[in-house]
Amino acid sequence: MALLVFAWHWLFASFAMFWQVLWSLLLGFMLSAMIQAYVPKGGLSKMFGHAGFRELALATGLGAASSSCSYAAAATAKSMFKRGADFTVAMVFMFASTNLVIELGLVLWQLMGWPFVVAEWVGGFLLIATFVFFSKLLLPKRLVEEGRMHVEEEDNSGHDHGEMLAPGRTLMDKLRSSTGWTYVAHYFAMDWSMLQVDLLLGFVIAGFLAIAIPASLWQHVYVTSAPAPVRAVENALVGPLIAVVSFVCSIGNVPLAAVLWNAGSTFGGVIAFLYADLIVLPLIDAYRKYYGWALALRMAGVFYISMVVAGLIVELAFAALHVTPHAHGSFLMRIETIQLNYTFVLNVFFGTAALVLVWWGRRSPMHHAM
Numbered sequence: 001m002a003l004l005v006f007a008w009h010w011l012f013a014s015f016a017m018f019w020q021v022l023w024s025l026l027l028g029f030m031l032s033a034m035i036q037a038y039v040p041k042g043g044l045s046k047m048f049g050h051a052g053f054r055e056l057a058l059a060t061g062l063g064a065a066s067s068s069c070s071y072a073a074a075a076t077a078k079s080m081f082k083r084g085a086d087f088t089v090a091m092v093f094m095f096a097s098t099n100l101v102i103e104l105g106l107v108l109w110q111l112m113g114w115p116f117v118v119a120e121w122v123g124g125f126l127l128i129a130t131f132v133f134f135s136k137l138l139l140p141k142r143l144v145e146e147g148r149m150h151v152e153e154e155d156n157s158g159h160d161h162g163e164m165l166a167p168g169r170t171l172m173d174k175l176r177s178s179t180g181w182t183y184v185a186h187y188f189a190m191d192w193s194m195l196q197v198d199l200l201l202g203f204v205i206a207g208f209l210a211i212a213i214p215a216s217l218w219q220h221v222y223v224t225s226a227p228a229p230v231r232a233v234e235n236a237l238v239g240p241l242i243a244v245v246s247f248v249c250s251i252g253n254v255p256l257a258a259v260l261w262n263a264g265s266t267f268g269g270v271i272a273f274l275y276a277d278l279i280v281l282p283l284i285d286a287y288r289k290y291y292g293w294a295l296a297l298r299m300a301g302v303f304y305i306s307m308v309v310a311g312l313i314v315e316l317a318f319a320a321l322h323v324t325p326h327a328h329g330s331f332l333m334r335i336e337t338i339q340l341n342y343t344f345v346l347n348v349f350f351g352t353a354a355l356v357l358v359w360w361g362r363r364s365p366m367h368h369a370m
Contacts, residue, residue: 006211014207021069023346026354028072028097033187035079037166038174048085051132059089060128063096070277071286073097075191078290082151087144088135091299092128098277099124104254108274112258115325119271119314127275127310131302134309138302139295147291178364185361188354201282209246210256224264235269236311240304243276244284253277267324268315275307 035044048055063073077094081087098104100121108116164187166180167173174180221242223234239260246256253274261270279300287296318324 010207010211012207013210014203017207017210018203019347020343023343023350025069025072026350028069028076029188029191030184030350030353030357032072032075032079032191033184035076035083036187037164037180037183038171039083040165044080044083044085046084048080048089051086051088051136055086055089056092056128056132059085059093060096060100060125063093063098064100070098070280070283074278074283074286074290078151081148087139087147088132091131091135094278095128095131096124099127099275108254112254112261113325115267115318115323116257116270116274119267119318120274123271123275123310123314126313127306130310130313131306134302134306138305139298143295143298147295150292150295151290181357181360182364185357185364188357189361222264222266222269232266232268232312232315235266236272236308236315239265239269239271239273239311240276240279240307243273244279244281246280266315267318268311271314272307272311275310276304279303279307 048059073094076097077090080093081090085093105117105121108120164183166177166183168177168180221238223231226234242256242260243253246253257270257274260273261267265273284296284300287299290296291299315324
């Protein structure tokens with residue numbers, strides 16, 4: 001009986017995390033599919049082909065507006081890169097769409113308080129600036145171009161049916177094209193099938209860790225008795241590593257962040273953990289599928305360094321302003337429940353849209369649309 005109860009809690013926790021991000025996940029994959037179907041190869045090179053201030057600012061704004069789950073943000077960024085965007089700009093979009101998110105701020109406010117909301121949003125811009133700095137130093141153009149070639153080769157090795165571009169001169173023409181929507185449906189299914197195993201494993205393992213590992217265990221991975229500078233650095237280094245093995249993405253990592261905060265982590269360590277939803281193991285494997293091992297591993301390293309540095313700077317800034325929060329021993333983490341709220345409505349809406357899209361794609365086979 002105890003085993004059955006554990007299994008039920010495990011599966012429910014996994015599904016609850018999936019439910020929390022479902023609508024943004026579907027929206028992100030739809031946006032990725034539309035970019036691939038409506039934008040010709042090289043079509044984003046004029047708007048996002050260079051990592052200048054204007055391009056980075058625009059990518060940040062568009063990313064924040066998209067509010068994607070980590071997996072969907074990765075798919076959209078890949079599509080931008082494939083269509084001619086500069087690699088750094090595409091990655092900035094991905095950072096913005098997972099860190100400068102209203103839903104994430106609301107959950108943080110509910111579970112952890114306003115300082116974490118400010119640190120996540122304001123620090124998100126700092127994280128982007130830190131990544132841009134380190135990417136120029138540590139991501140050589142040769143490696144990036146090899147990654148672009150890998151994206152092209154992957155698309156031409158059975159995952160793609162040539163250059164499926166919606167007909168029409170303007171975006172409105174493309175949106176009115178039934179053939180264009182067939183292509184969107186195909187790209188949506190293609191991206192989903194490429195990541196469905198990683199998604200399933202990610203949420204199942206995250207649910208297991210949430211249920212099986214007691215909060216007290218996390219406390220042992222942090223240095224708590226060292227001098228403040230040593231403790232701050234160690235906690236910031238460890239925070240993202242916990243995220244890597246926790247498999248929790250996007251909003252789903254907030255409950256674990258609350259556990260870490262009340263288990264003894266420094267403020268900067270928790271912030272670095274929150275930033276690190278883009279380097280969980282299933283996503284690193286997705287980067288490998290998109291860009292090849294060489295660029296994927298270098299990406300993960302640059303992401304990690306940027307997250308650690310940004311977390312430390314945020315902690316120093318809050319300490320200088322004397323607004324660093326303190327954990328409360330009486331903290332009781334709210335358990336997310338599935339109820340009739342905006343998440344439910346958006347999940348139903350985008351879930352229905354995804355089913356219609358899949359139905360349309362099957363109704364119009366690719367060999368008829370080509």
